[in-house]
Structure formats: C-alpha cells, structure tokens
Amino acid sequence: MQFLQNSLPYILAGISVGGQYALIAIGYTMVYGILRLINFAHGDVFMAAGMFMVFLSASLPLGVAIPLVLIITVALGFIIERVAYKPLRSAPRMSVMISAIGVSYLIQNCALYFTGGLAKVYPQLPWLSDTITIWGAVTKRVTLVTPVLTLVLVIGLSLFIKYTKVGMAMRAVSKDFETARLMGIKVNSVISATFIIGSLLAAIGSLLYFTNYASVTPTSGGMPGLKCFVAAVFGGIGSIPGAVIGAFIIGIAENIIKGLGWTTFSDAFTFALLIVILLVKPTGLFGEKATDKV
Amino acid sequence: MSENVLRLEDVTMQFGGVVAVNNLSLEVNRGEIVALIGPNGAGKTTAFNCITGVYEPTNGQVSFEGKVIVANHPTGKMKKNYQGLNSEKYLHIKPVDPTPDQITKLGIARTFQNIRLWKSMTVFDNVLTAKHMRAKQNVFTATFRISAAEERRMREETMALLEEQNLVQFKDDLATSLPYGLQRRLEIARALATEPKLLLLDEPAAGMNPQETEELGQFIMQIKEKYDLTIFMIEHHMDLVMKFSDRIYVIDFGKLIAKGTPAEIQANPKVIEAYLGVTDDE
C-alpha cells in the first residue's frame, strides 16, 4: 500500500503524459506514413499552440480563445505544408528534412522574439486545472481526462480513416504515392488533410500538456516533439495504434525513471529505447516491412 | 576445361509465401559463356542476387571455384513456411551469409538490369572507384599521398580500360550523360575494374537495337578471351543468347525447366511452352 501510494503519482503522470504524447505522435506517424518525412517542425507547432493560448487568453474569454487556438494551429500546420514542403515534393528526401529543420528553427526564433525568451505562464483552465485526490495521490483533473480524451479521439480518427473517402485516400497514398496519384487521387489535398488532422491533435495535446506543466518556452516543443517521434517509431511508423501505444509506454517509463531519481536520464532513456528498437526491430511493433529492389 | 567455376545447389529464395527461386541447381564451367533465360518475373535477377550476396537464400548453397561462398537452410519462421526441397541436406552446414563486397573480392563482378552507375561521378571516376577494392593502400597512406604510386597505377589501368571500350573521349563527362548503350558498356568496364574471374551480366543488351546487340556479343567474346573470364548472363535477346552462349539454362516460376546447348533449347517443347504459353510479348 505504501508502495502504491508512493508510485501512483508517477504512474498517473505517466499515463497522462503518455496520452498527450500520443496526440502529438499521431501527427508524426501520419505525415511519415504519407510523405516519408520526419516533420521536425511538428513539435514546434505544438509549442506554438501553447503560445497562441497564452497570448489569446490574455485578452479573450477562454470559450473564444480555445476554439481560436485550434483554428490558428491548424492553419499554421496547413501553411507550413504548403510553403515549406509542397515545393520540394520531387526533391531528394534530405532537402525536405532540411526544410523541416529550417521551419523548426524559424518557429522557435519567432517564439523567442515574441516572448523575449521568457517562460510564459500558461492560463489556468477551469475544471481541468482543478486538483483532485485519488487513493491518496494528489493530481490535477487533466491527468484523468487526458487518457479518456485521447482514446476517444484515436477511435474517432481510426473510424475516419477506415470509413470516409478522405481516409481511404490517405491509406492509398501511404501505400503507394505515385500509383495513388495516377489513380486520380488528389494527393495534395490528402497531404493537406493529414497536416490539418495532425495539427489539430497537436493543439489539443498542447492544451492538456501545458495545463499540466503550467509554462511555455520557445524550446518547450523540441524535446516532447522528438520523444513523440520516437513513440511513433516504437509503435511502427505509419501505424496509428502503434503510435498511441508507443506514446503511453514512453510516457509511463519516463515518469517511472523520474520517480527513481534518474531525472537527468529521462530524456536520454527515450533515445536509448529508440536505438534499441531500431536495431532489434526497425519496423517497430506494428510496422510493415519494406524491401529494396535491386 | 570442364572445371566448375560457379555451382548452385538447391538454391531457393522464398519471400514469405512467394518462392522466387525454387531449388535451382546449375554449373558454370571455366571459360564458358552461359546464359540464364526465362520469361519476365521468372526469378533470374533474384538468382543473381543470391549469388552476389544481396539476398540470403532460404535454402541451398553456392560454391565458387570449389569453395562454398553462400549457404543456408530454413531457420525460425521459415522452417514452417518453407516450400522447397532437400532442406535436410543443408541442415548440418553452417550458414554462410557474405556481404556483396566480400563476393566481389573473391572475383565475381556483376552489372545491373537497371543501370546503377554513380550519378555524380565522371566516366573516368566510375571506373577508377571500382579499382578501390584491390588497391594496396590504407586511409592514412591514401590521404597523405604516401601511396601515390598505387594511385598512378590505378589511373593508368582505368585509362586502359576506357580505351578498350572506346570511352576515352567521354572520360570527363558525367556517367549519366552517356547514351544508354554506352552506359551499359561503362557498367561492364566498371565491373572489369574489380578484376573478376566470373562476370555476371544482367540483361546487358536491354534496350539495344539488333546491330548494337551484335556488337555487344562480339565485345563480350573479346573481353572473355582477353581477361580469361567466365561469363554468366541473363538475357532476353534470343539472337545474342543463341549465337554467343555455350550453354543455356531456362527457368520459369523460379524452377529450372530446361538446360542444354542453344540448339537443344530451341527444340525443347517445354521452353516454347513457357515462353509462348505464359507471355506473348517475347
């Protein structure tokens, strides 16, 4: 009982962070599935959503600010794709990845400019930020809401991909880009839809994440971003359930490590996990095997 | 002159449930030109890839000059899925899975069906780089030009190879700027630069007209004599195959269906069936 009481906060925090990671990881896995691109800017979109919230909530009521944050973030994701990735569609993969790194650099520097480099206090969201007590462990309500909301969104997304026309097109494009284009699928709209969905989920993730962490800095997107990419690789890149499971595992493991007093290594652990996965099973838990033709 | 240079025994390559090469056994003797033919998708290139270490076959073994260079038997999941024959014969043999560069080092060089020249390099550098493997140098002596004599020798030999292929006039052009036929020639020159004993040609005449094909045939004879080579080739141009090869192996759906001299193959009803019965574009 003593053990449970001691470790429960960490496990709860892990589940909560895992859910938030899952929402970001989906953006990575979907984009990679379709464009074969590590969207380095995705973590920064997530950070930007946090910044929008900070600035908008300062002057608008939350009921207006939250939907507006979602819309602006989606627009940002859409614009990034159109401006930075679409012109490089036929360029080598390395160029697109460099462009993604450039976008990440740009967003971070913009955030730095607007905040003056100071950590911004994230607004308290009523109800979500309330403190509650479960079995003697004190936590915020968002901790409990996150996994539930994540699961609802993931199920919704899976249904969307399975049953709608856009979803079907997404699957087709991720299977074979060129053939899908030849079959008359509007590849560019499908890609835009992917970025819109990814950014929307990242915005929701940022609402939950920053409510937990209480402050946003220009670099607070980088590390979660990389971790979520690792989660996506862990689950098998291109697979949505894989990304979600990977994110929960990473979130929980990371918090257990923090609980053990190894905080310095909580980030390093994620990468160690990544390297082990890549070496043992490069396709991740649910990934498909691809072979090069000679 | 009937010494085996290359010998395949029960080589099987299975991708999941698909058996691309099925119990392929064949021999290539020293000094011969042997052709491997078969309809599209019959598994010819896969067989080449098994020989050169690109793929690890699921069963069987390959020997080169009497030495086993590739060997495997079904393991793990493959044990259950395996659909070939004679796997028990190789169970006691330790699997040998070399990387392609080790195979090349033994003296087997190859060309590719879809030309794979180094795009950013000149014609000269393409051949020169292939000389890297056999150069007597290390990274230190090469960087600090201690092995400059070796470098000079490599350059001279490269020049000689280009002269032989009539490519000297293009030596400073980008490899990919050459016309298609010359690119194939350059690929052969590059393969020769690795100083092989056995040359594997994967559709060397693809995309050539009858006259170019004839020239290529003459050229293959010529380099065979000059470098004392054994040649094993995949080819679709029947004129080339019938005129220049000593023996022919025919495979279909991964299986050997016929072997023999060009005359025997031409008269073999199975071969005609495989070609005419299955595909109609050959």
Next chain:
Amino acid sequence: MDLRKNKKRDGICTAVALIAMFALLLIMELTMKSTSILFTVLKKGVIYALVAVSMNLLNGFTGLFSLGQAGFMLIGAYTYAILSMPVAVKLSDSVYKYYDCAIGFELGIIPSMLLAGVIAAIFAMLIGLPVLRLKSDYLAIATLGFAEILRAFFQWDAMGPVTNGANVMRQYKDLTKVTIPFTDIRFPPTLFCFLVSGICIAIIVLLINSSYGRAFKAIRDDEIAAEAMGINLFKHKEMSFVISSFFAGISGAMLAMFQYTVQAAQFKSAMTYEILLIVVIGGIGSVTGSCIASFLFIACNEWWLRFLDESANNILGMNLLRSGFRKVVFSVVIMIIVLFFSKGIMGDKEFSWQRIFDFFHKLFHGKKQAVEEVSGNE
C-alpha cells in the same frame, strides 16, 4: 601536358593566397585592437568552418544524414577543458566546487586538442557500430538521440568528478594561453585558430580527393552499386563517421578555447541544426561552400544583423526591432535559401583558380574575344 601545367599554376596560386591570408591576419592582429568584433567573427567563423566541413564529409560526401555533430563537439570541448586545466585549479574549489576532480594531471594545449579529437572519434566508433546500419532518416534521428544521451551523460551527477556535473568548466588553457613554441611570446589567437582549422580542413580535402573519398561518394550515389563493386559499406561508413567526429572534436576543443567557459547545456540539437544549415547554405558536397557559409553565418549572427536587435534603431516609431528580431530575419533568409536556392552558394562545386582566371580573362579581353578563342580552340 597542359593539365599538369595548370595544376602547377593552381598550386602556386593557392600557396601565395594562403601566405597572403596568414600574413594579413598577423598584421591585423598586431595592429588592431584584439577586442574588435572582426576577430570574434573570424575566430568563431573558422571554428564553425571546421565543424561544418566535417559534417559535410558525412552528409555531403558519404550521404549519411547524421545529426550528432553537437554531441561530438561536446566531447571535444570537455575533453580539452578537463585535460588542459592546470592541476592547481583542479585541486582548488574554483571549478570543481561540489566534486573532487578525478583527473590528477594536466596536458599541454596541442596534446589536449589531439586527445579531444581522439576521444570524440572513439565515441563515434562505438556509436557507429549499431547506428550506421540504419537508413537515412532513422540514422538522423538515432544520431540526434545519441547526442542527447551524451549531453545527459556529461551532466550526470555520477560523472561529476570528471565533468563537474552540470556546472560550468573554466580556467582551462584558453586562446590567450597559446604561446609560440619554446618561448613565452603569445601566439596571435586568430592566427592560431586559422592555422589549426586550416590544417584540419586541408587533411579532409586530401581525404576527399583520395581513393577513399571516391569510395565515400560511390556510397552516397548508390549504395548497392558500391557494395557490388567491392566497397565494404560498413567499414567505409564507419571510417567517414569516425574521421568526421575526430575533427568535430577538435573544433569543439577550439570552441572551448575561444569561449573561455564551456557547459554541456550549450550543445543542444539546435547547435547541430545551425551547423547543418551552414552546410546547406554553402552547398551540400562543397568544402569551400561550407567555409564561406560559416563565415557569412557567423558574421550575420554576431555582427551584421546585430542592429536588428537594437530597439534604438527603430524608425517611424514602429516597435519592430527588439531583441530576437535578428534571429527571425535570419531564419526567414535561411528558409528562402532552403526553398529557392537549394543548391546553396557553391552547389557541389569547389573553388577553382581556372574559373577565376577565366573570369578575369573575359573581363579584360571582352566577351566577344573570349567566345572567339573558345571556338578557335575547338
């Protein structure tokens, strides 16, 4: 025959240009104030030039998209700082405040720098064993990950007796401590940076133009063909990775010398991104491009665009210019280069005297004559 003559001419030109450059640097250092921003830019520029060229060796010439450069610089910087720190400082409380320093000896500047490179290379060798088997973007993310792990490792409490934990390292032998051999006369610091970087870059260029360099390019162009022509992929990738890290380590050591203090927290992935952007601006696969770009990058960052950060420079009462605006402008420029000038300054070409001469030839003899001459030659 003509080619050989040109080669001789180019060699002489290069030698003259180098001597002129070093002489100019020496004169400048002897006459100008050492605090001048110009020297800061030159020093930092040449340090970044070395690390950019080392990254180019990997990304541009071997086709390995690696993002671990900051990690190897970190190793180099720390190794240098630890080894070159005087024993007296190590024993006192001024640096190792919370730990007892475990390294009880000190080395001179050159041995420390060399070892900085060697230790970085050893780490690279170990990291390369698993990582270099991965393909393109997986390799990128794995090397990025390893750089992060290294950073955590160096900040780790248990490493404190060696790395001083997450605390700052200082009072080691910095650039002002460099002397002319066998004397006590101070070596001009900028000249020293140029000399070390110059030698290192020259070695990389020699490597690139050797048989091994061609093998690297073959791997970049087509791995399968390279392997089929007898080039051992793993061996050559590992070689490129280790050599690149060796020089990244040396540039890390120089960065530590230049900065007077060094801290693990500085070597974040953002630093690797900056180096990568320098490589891209200069042209992937061009050594001269990387050098030019790193001076431009550093000059813009530290000097020319500084005015954008000064709110005093605002015109028309706009509150646009303030701290951080420089970086925004800067990243927009970088995005424009990445999107519209993806070949960078030099593409994959190198500086050549021939082109300079041709240019002047045309300038003096007029365009028409030059054209006639070309057709006459044919």
